[in-house]
Structures are given as C-alpha cells and as structure tokens.
Amino acid sequence: xxxxxxxxxxxxxxxxxxxxxxxxxxxxxxxxxxxxxxxxxxxxxxxxxxxxxxxxxxxxxxxxxxxxxxxxxxxxxxxxxxxxxxxxxxxxxxxxxxxxxxxxxxxxxxxxxxxxxxxxxxxxxxxxxxxxxxxxxxxxxxxxxxxxxxxxxxxxxxxxxxxxxxxxxxxxxxxxxxxxxxxxxxxxxxxxxxxxxxxxxxxxxxxxxxxxxxxxxxxxxxxxxxxxxxxxxxxxxxxxxxxxxxxxxxxxxxxxxxxxxxxxxxxxxxxxxxxxxxxxxxxxxxxxxxxxxxxxxxxxxxxxxxxxxxxxxxxxxxxxxxxxxxxxxxxxxxxxxxxxxxxxxxxxxxxxxxxxxxxxxxxxxxxxxxxxxxxxxxxxxxxxxxxxxxxxxxxxxxxxxxxxxxxxxxxxxxxxxxxxxxxxxxxxxxxxxxxxxxxxx
Amino acid sequence: xxxxxxxxxxxxxxxxxxxxxxxxxxxxxxxxxxxxxxxxxxxxxxxxxxxxxxxxxxxxxxxxxxxxxxxxxxxxxxxxxxxxxxxxxxxxxxxxxxxxxxxxxxxxxxxxxxxxxxxxxxxxxxxxxxxxxxxxxxxxxxxxxxxxxxxxxxxxxxxxxxxxxxxxxxxxxxxxxxxxxxxxxx
Numbered sequence: 001x002x003x004x005x006x007x008x009x010x011x012x013x014x015x016x017x018x019x020x021x022x023x024x025x026x027x028x029x030x031x032x033x034x035x036x037x038x039x040x041x042x043x044x045x046x047x048x049x050x051x052x053x054x055x056x057x058x059x060x061x062x063x064x065x066x067x068x069x070x071x072x073x074x075x076x077x078x079x080x081x082x083x084x085x086x087x088x089x090x091x092x093x094x095x096x097x098x099x100x101x102x103x104x105x106x107x108x109x110x111x112x113x114x115x116x117x118x119x120x121x122x123x124x125x126x127x128x129x130x131x132x133x134x135x136x137x138x139x140x141x142x143x144x145x146x147x148x149x150x151x152x153x154x155x156x157x158x159x160x161x162x163x164x165x166x167x168x169x170x171x172x173x174x175x176x177x178x179x180x181x182x183x184x185x186x187x188x189x190x191x192x193x194x195x196x197x198x199x200x201x202x203x204x205x206x207x208x209x210x211x212x213x214x215x216x217x218x219x220x221x222x223x224x225x226x227x228x229x230x231x232x233x234x235x236x237x238x239x240x241x242x243x244x245x246x247x248x249x250x251x252x253x254x255x256x257x258x259x260x261x262x263x264x265x266x267x268x269x270x271x272x273x274x275x276x277x278x279x280x281x282x283x284x285x286x287x288x289x290x291x292x293x294x295x296x297x298x299x300x301x302x303x304x305x306x307x308x309x310x311x312x313x314x315x316x317x318x319x320x321x322x323x324x325x326x327x328x329x330x331x332x333x334x335x336x337x338x339x340x341x342x343x344x345x346x347x348x349x350x351x352x353x354x355x356x357x358x359x360x361x362x363x364x365x366x367x368x369x370x371x372x373x374x375x376x377x378x379x380x381x382x383x384x385x386x387x388x389x390x391x392x393x394x395x396x397x398x399x400x401x402x403x404x405x406x407x408x409x410x411x412x413x414x415x416x417x418x419x420x421x422x423x424x425x426x427x428x429x430x431x432x433x434x435x436x437x438x439x440x441x
Numbered sequence: 442x443x444x445x446x447x448x449x450x451x452x453x454x455x456x457x458x459x460x461x462x463x464x465x466x467x468x469x470x471x472x473x474x475x476x477x478x479x480x481x482x483x484x485x486x487x488x489x490x491x492x493x494x495x496x497x498x499x500x501x502x503x504x505x506x507x508x509x510x511x512x513x514x515x516x517x518x519x520x521x522x523x524x525x526x527x528x529x530x531x532x533x534x535x536x537x538x539x540x541x542x543x544x545x546x547x548x549x550x551x552x553x554x555x556x557x558x559x560x561x562x563x564x565x566x567x568x569x570x571x572x573x574x575x576x577x578x579x580x581x582x583x584x585x586x587x588x589x590x591x592x593x594x595x596x597x598x599x600x601x602x603x604x605x606x607x608x609x610x611x612x613x614x615x616x617x618x619x620x621x622x623x624x625x626x627x
Contacts, residue, residue, distance in 0.1 A: 005617055009574075009589035012567050013485065016492070016590055019502060022484040023477050026509040030476065033510065387499055 021398070028376055087202050087220045095223040100125055103250075105243040111236035122248060127171060128255050142257050143171040149257040160263040163344075167273035191215065201226055268344045275320050277310040277388035284309070285322045286438040291343035292413045296324060296336070299434040301427070303327045308388040312339055313380035323385045325392050326431070332421040333393045334431065335378075335385045336407070342414040349414050353406050360425050365410030366432045368417070374404035378418035393420070407432060460603045462523035469516060479525065480509050482601065486526075486586035487533045493575045494537035504540050508533040523603035526587070527579040573623040581616040584609050 101124050108116040122130040131139040138153040148169035152161040191203030194217065201217040213231040218224065228241040259265050282295035285307065296305055304327040311317030321339040328334065342349060353369050360368040371377050379398060386395040401422045407415040417431070459467075459478065467475040487508050491501030512529050519528055574585055587598045599609040 003617075005620060006589070008566075008570055009585065012570050012574075013590040013592065015564075015567050016485050016489050019484060019488060019505075022488070022502070022505055022509070023480045025506050026480045026513075027474070027477050029506065029510050030473065030513050034473070034513070 021395075025379075032373065032376070087218055087223055089204055091223045092204075092216075092218050092225070096225075099246045101248060102244060102246045103248045104241045104245070107240040109238045109240070120243075122250060122254070124255050127169070130250075130254055140255060140257050142255065143169040145169055151257045151259060153259070153263065158263050159266070160259045161266045161268065162257070162259060163268045163270065166269065166271045168270070196226065199226075270341070270344065271319050272315070274317065275309065275311040277308060277384075279389065280307050280309050280322065282307060282438045283441060285338060286440065288320065288322065288340075289338060289343075290340050292409070292411055293322075293338060293438040294336075294409065294413065294415065294435040295438050296326060296431070297434050297436040299326070299431060301329045301430075302434075303329045304392070306389050306392050308385065310384050310388045312341065313384045314377075315341070317384075321381075321384070323381065323388070325385050325389065327392065328427075332419060332423065333382065333385075333397075334417065334419045334423070335381050336435075337381055337416040337418070338413075346412070346414060349406075350408070353408060353414070356406070359405060360428045360432065362429050362432045364433060366435070367408045368405040368428055368432060369408065371404040371406055371416075375402055377404040377416065378402040378420070381416065381418040382420055407435075409435070459600075460523060461525040461601055462521075462603050465516065465519065465522035465525050468513075469522075476509075476513055479512075479529075482587075482591065483526065483529055484509075485590040486583075487529065489571060489586065489590055490530060490533040490575065491537045493571050494534065495540060500540055501537070504537040505533065507539070508536040511536060526583040526602060530579060530582060569624065570620075573620050576623055577616050577619060581612050581619070584612045585616045585620075588613060 101122075103120060103122045105118060106121050107118040110116065117134045119131045119133040122132075124130070127143040129141050131141075133139065136154070136156050138155070140149075140151045140153075142149045146167060146169055148165040148171060150163040150165075152163075154160065189205040191205050193200050193202050195201070196217070199219065202220050204214075204216045204218065206214045206216075213233065215227075215229040215231075216225050217227040219226050224246060225244055226242065228239075230239040230241075232239065282293070285295070286293040288309075295307075296302065306325045306327075308323050308325070309320050310323060312319040312321040314321075319339065319341060321337050321341075324336045324338075326334045326336070352372070356369040356372065358367055358369055362368075379402060381404075382393060382398060382402065383395050386393040397420070399420045402418065402420050403422070404419075405417045405428065407417055409415070417428075423431075461479065461482075464475050464478050468479075484505060487505040488498075488501045491504035491508075492498060495501050495504060508529065512525075512532050515532070519525060574582060577585060583602060584598050587593045587601060588595065593601065595609055595613070596606055599606045602609065604612075
C-alpha cells in the first residue's frame with residue numbers, strides 16, 4: 001500500500017511525463033556527431049563539429065589552432081630508450097609545459113577539395129594567434145574579450161575583413177591542461193629515430209582512435225617537437241607542422257586587431273548572445289539583414305502568416321534568425337528562415353548546397369535544393385518558431401513528414417524552408433514565387 | 442526513417458531489463474544503438490533535474506539532450522559502468538547550469554529571465570517535492586527517480602542499478618525518511 005509521500009512522488013512523475021522526442025533527438029545528434037567513430041573517443045573533430053557547421057573563416061583558423069595544440073600535446077605516454085635517443089614522452093610534455101608561446105609552419109594536404117596554402121602560425125597564448133599565409137594574407141585572432149575578433153589583412157590589395165563575434169569570447173581554445181590529462185591515459189608507440197639535417201630525431205606515434213593518427217618527431221636535446229604529422233582519416237587530410245620556434249620574438253603589435261591605415265575594411269558582425277524571441281515585421285527583417293530580405297506576398301493557400309525573431313537554433317540559439325511562418329489552408333506549417341549567417345558565409349553554404357539535389361527551379365530563377373539533414377533542420381526551426389509563437393505552432397504537432405529545402409534566390413540570397421508536412425513541388429514553386437523583396441518604406 | 446528504426450530497436454531491447462553496466466559495456470563495445478536504452482531509461486530523471494535548475498520545460502529538454510550527448514561522448518572515461526546513473530545525473534546538473542550561465546552571460550538581463558517565470562512547469566507543491574528529491578544523495582536520487590518518475594518496479598530498479606533488491610529497498614526507505622524531513626523544513 002502506497003503512503004501519501006509515494007502517491008505524491010507518483011503524481012510528480014506523471015506531471016513530468018515522458019518526452020518521446022528525447023530518444024530520437026539524442027540518437028540523431030549522436031549519429032551526426034559521431035558518425036563512423038567509436039564511442040568515448042572525444043576527438044578533435046567532434047569538438048569542432050558545431051563550428052564546422054557554421055563554416056566561418058574565423059573558426060577555420062581556430063580549428064587549425066586546436067589541431068596544432070592537440071598535436072603538440074596529443075602524445076603523452078612514457079616510453080623507453082631507443083637507438084640512443086633517450087627521451088620519454090613525459091619529458092616532452094614537461095618541456096612543453098614550460099612554454100606558453102610558439103610558432104610553426106603548418107601545411108595541410110587534402111585528398112579532395114581545394115589546396116590550402118601553407119602558413120606560419122604564431123601562438124601567443126590560447127586566445128591570441130597570428131597566421132601569415134603563403135598567399136600574402138595575414139590573420140590575427142583575439143578571443144580574450146567578450147567580442148572575439150578575427151582580422152584578415154590582404155596587404156597587396158590593401159583590403160581587410162574584420163569579423164566580430166559578439167558574446168563568443170572570452171575563450172581559450174582548447175583547454176590544454178585537460179587535454180594533456182586525457183591523453184596521458186592513451187598508449188604511445190615509439191618509432192625509433194630518423195635523421196634530419198644531420199640531427200637525430202626520436203619518433204612517437206599515437207592513435208587515439210582509427211580516425212586520428214599522430215606522429216611526433218622530437219629533438220632529444222631540447223625534448224621539444226621538430227615535426228608533427230597528423231593524419232585525419234575521417235576528413236581525408238594530413239596536417240604537417242614543422243619549423244617550430246618556442247618563445248619566439250615578435251613585436252606585440254603583430255597581434256593587434258587594429259587594421260592599418262589605408263585599408264578598405266569589410267566588417268562582419270556575428271552576434272552570439274541570447275536573443276529575445278518576439279514578433280516582428282517585414283521591415284524589421286529588412287533593417288536587420290545585411291542582404292536582401294524577403295517576405296511572402298500573395299499566396300492563395302496561406303491562411304495565416306507570422307514573423308518572429310529568435311535565437312538561431314543552428315548556432316545553439318546564438319545569433320538572430322528571422323522566421324516567417326505560414327499556416328496553409330490544409331493545416332501545414334512552413335517556416336522560412338533568413339539570417340546574416342547565410343550571407344556572411346555564403347561561399348561555404350553554396351559549397352555544399354549545390355551538391356544537393358535540385359528539387360524545384362522557379363520561373364523567377366529561384367532554386368530549391370534538398371538539405372543533407374533536412375529532418376533535423378526542420379525540427380530545430382519549427383521548434384524555435386513554436387517557442388516564439390506557440391499559438392501559431394505547437395511542437396507537439398511536429399510531423400515525421402517534416403523536411404527542409406534550401407532556397408537560393410536569383411540574386412544569390414540563401415534562405416531555409418522547413419515544412420512540417422509534405423508539400424508538392426507545385427506548392428513549393430507557388431511559395432517561392434510568392435517571395436518578394438522587402439523594400440525600404 | 443532512421444529515427445523510426447532506432448525506436449524499433451529500443452522497443453526490442455527494452456523487453457528484457459539489462460543493467461546500466463551491461464548496456465554501457467555494450468555501447469562501448471560498439472553497439473551505439475544500445476545507448477537509446479539508457480536515454481529512454483533516464484530521460485524523465487534528466488529532464489526533472491533540468492526543470493529544477495532551469496524552471497523551464499523547453500530549456501530542460503535542451504539541457505537533457507546536451508547531457509545525454511555529453512555522456513555518450515565521455516562514456517569511455519566512466520570508470521564504473523554500473524555507476525552510469527549517478528554519473529549521468531551529475532552531468533545533467535552541469536549541463537543545466539551551463540544553460541543558466543550562458544543566459545546570465547548573455548545580453549538578456551537576469552531579471553528578465555526570472556520575471557518570465559516558469560514555462561509549463563509544475564505547481565508549487567510538486568516543485569517543492571522535486572526540489573527535495575534533488576537534495577537526496579546521488580544513489581538515493583537515482584532509485585527514487587527510476588522508481589517513481591520512470592515507473593520501474595523495485596526489482597527492475599535493482600537490476601538497472603546493479604544493486605540487490607534489499608539494498609534498493611533500504612535506499613528507498615531512507616530516501617522517504619529524508620524527503621519527509623526535507624519537506625517539513627521547506
């Protein structure tokens with residue numbers, strides 16, 4: 001017989017209730033984040049997955065920096081003496097701990113895709129770095145403040161791109177101590193020695209999993225890395241680091257994010273702060289976007305239209321996204337998302353969009369493509385819209401038919417279209433034809 | 442389609458109650474889908490922790506997803522597979538607190554967050570009871586949540602937690618005593 005407390009606990013359990021979306025949601029995320037990787041091996045690629053989704057130039061540099069640091073500290077098991085080069089990995093780690101700054105050359109060889117230029121990377125600390133690229137451009141990254149800043153300088157063209165990420169920092173990327181601790185548990189293989197420029201180097205190899213293969217060649221005298229090779233099988237690329245210099249000398253101004261005089265500056269603002277969800281107008285969208293804003297004009301089967309701003313669910317609700325919700329006369333809910341992210345990183349978006357299936361090409365020239373994770377994309381956007389405007393859409397009505405199409409307008413503007421239920425190509429065509437530019441009043 | 446197949450897999454697996462330790466070892470052995478069993482088993486408990494910290498059902502849902510993904514990511518570092526439940530609850534609390542911190546650090550003033558009040562949450566009495574449950578010891582919290590939130594029998598809770606029925610019975614009994622005291626103090 002249950003007493004009063006037990007009855008109350010039962011009632012509490014019922015009030016909390018089951019949430020059927022958790023299991024598929026979690027498993028979907030796990031599938032996406034860990035596809036093809038063994039469990040429990042938090043790889044560098046896992047850490048970077050969200051930022052790779054955003055695919056900003058800024059994060060590409062940060063990613064490279066993470067890999068460099070990880071490669072430096074990624075092999076941390078004690079070993080014995082081989083071929084007279086008597087260095088244990090623990091001594092290398094100990095030596096590395098004496099330095100906070102270093103420089104090296106970084107080269108990336110990819111199996112597919114465009115070649116990446118080599119660069120000299122100057123690591124001042126975990127929040128500041130400078131990259132001198134062989135094409136002549138210079139990148140300076142500073143993540144010490146709340147506003148993280150990445151500056152790209154093109155001295156030959158006297159052009160600069162300044163990317164400001166509000167609310168992204170302060171950030172140390174990555175937490176070096178934690179990574180060292182973690183890798184100390186892994187096994188490290190000694191490779192023997194090799195000669196380079198008359199110097200005997202001692203090799204170490206470490207494979208945290210089948211997707212990352214580190215080889216580090218160490219100078220037995222300094223006990224510091226001379227060469228590092230990271231084979232990233234999951235990404236089909238190998239990163240080579242050499243020409244190391246620890247405690248380099250460089251004027252502090254080299255890490256300044258101030259653009260020199262005489263440069264033409266393009267500024268990109270990415271706001272990572274939380275966003276208050278609220279209803280807005282088409283004019284609000286126009287005034288906030290740095291590219292053409294669109295709204296739905298005449299659409300015969302649209303019963304109701306609502307516009308909201310909210311946090312971008314694709315960026316863990318950081319940054320603003322502008323959602324136009326359409327309730328059709330047959331009860332379908334369609335959400336069109338617009339944000340500055342689409343234009344700031346247009347090149348990266350188009351890189352994968354055009355590889356998807358072209359579903360509809362409207363008379364206006366607008367094209368609709370499939371999305372590789374369309375169901376999840378639609379879930380996130382519909383859920384965000386439902387949170388911002390629960391009367392318009394209840395997340396409980398989320399359908400398994402949901403899907404996403406990426407819209408590329410004839411002027412190059414990119415938008416997302418998420419529908420809760422299936423739509424015919426004719427309906428999609430009518431919808432995209434109804435999109436008109438929002439013009440200033 | 443992938444989601445549906447996962448659910449089917451789960452339904453097949455749940456017919457026999459496997460201990461947390463067995464499931465964790467299966468996942469570590471490469472059976473990724475087995476993790477769905479743990480998610481299903483603890484989703485109410487994890488959301489309950491999130492609701493208590495965040496006072497918002499939607500945020501608690503987000504925190505729960507984060508917690509499970511984080512647990513999956515870190516599963517290799519779990520020293521005792523049978524301690525999964527207690528370990529997960531600590532992760533859940535941290536994930537919920539991360540969301541609180543993110544909101545606090547954001548431009549949204551904390552006052553607005555509080556003033557917005559709980560979204561779709563519990564009545565005062567249930568909220569007090571939930572808060573009291575959260576103050577139990579980890580081992581007691583786990584058995585209380587499995588027993589009452591997830592509706593497992595004492596025998597099933599024992600099987601899941603890898604403890605004897607006698608131990609679980611004692612832990613529940615102790616938890617009841619402690620809850621009564623905590624509720625009187627509240």
